[in-house]
Amino acid sequence: MFKALPADASPEATEHWWHQRLTAGVNLFLLLWLVASIGFLSTQAGMDNKTLTGWAAQTMVVLPLLLLIGSTAYHFRLGLQVLIEDYAKGPARAAWLVLLNFFTFTVVIWAVLSILKLALAAAA
Amino acid sequence: MAETPNKARPLSPHIGIWKWGPAMTVSIVHRATGTGLTIGMVLFAWWLSALASGPAGYALFVDLFTYQSGKLNIVGWVVGVGLTLTLFQHMASGVRHLFMDIGDNFELKSNKRTAWLTFAYAIVATTAFWAVILFLEKPHV
Secondary structure: OOOOOOOOOOHHHHHHHHHHHHHHHHHHHHHHHHHHHHHHHHHHHOOOHHHHHHHHHOHHHHHHHHHHHHHHHHHHHHHHHHHHHHHOOOHHHHHHHHHHHHHHHHHHHHHHHHHHHHHHHOOO | OOOOOOOOOOOOOOOOOOOOOHHHHHHHHHHHHHHHHHHHHHHHHHHHHHHHOOHHHHHHHHHHHEOOOOOEOHHHHHHHHHHHHHHHHHHHHHHHHHHHHOOOOOOHHHHHHHHHHHHHHHHHHHHHHHHHHHHHOOOOO
């Protein structure tokens, strides 16, 4: 008869699973912060350009914003990877996965650049 | 691995034969909202870059979603409510997911109940959020 082969999940798969949960937890807190901040801005401080740029220049806003971008981007990248692996077959799969990484980095760098511009504008 | 699909192979029926249940629905909605939120991330990055580009650039961005008076136009409403609904739905089904990851919530009754609760949460949270924004909004100058 056949001998049972040792079968462990690949370390990459386990890591993917954990990181998805970790970023999910972090995202929950950071997004609740963002929703509360938008609520505060809309009802108390105001949503005009001057108020918003002033708000975005504070370190205590820049920090969670940067963490938010990083964590949500990593989270959606992991999630979309699973989507692509499920639905794309053949050579298209590799192409989509490469595209996913380019897309993720583009969004992250675009957002981070803007956040830093806002953070440093106060010094100008 | 990435095998080339043989389109001529016979397939058994899969999606159309199963009765839709709450757990099934919540699962595919979780996937769909996740994808929708990724598009939301692009919008978020766009908003940040518009804000960073100065008052003129920001005014152009805001103009897409609002009337001159500052009130949201139809695009603003659809995107705004759509995004918040998507966010709260994904958030709720995500938290439900975390409970199932530790082995909890597999009993049929609570599994179905919590699935329905995610939809209820999404609607309630979205309504509450927009009610606050609309009724307590600081008047525009």
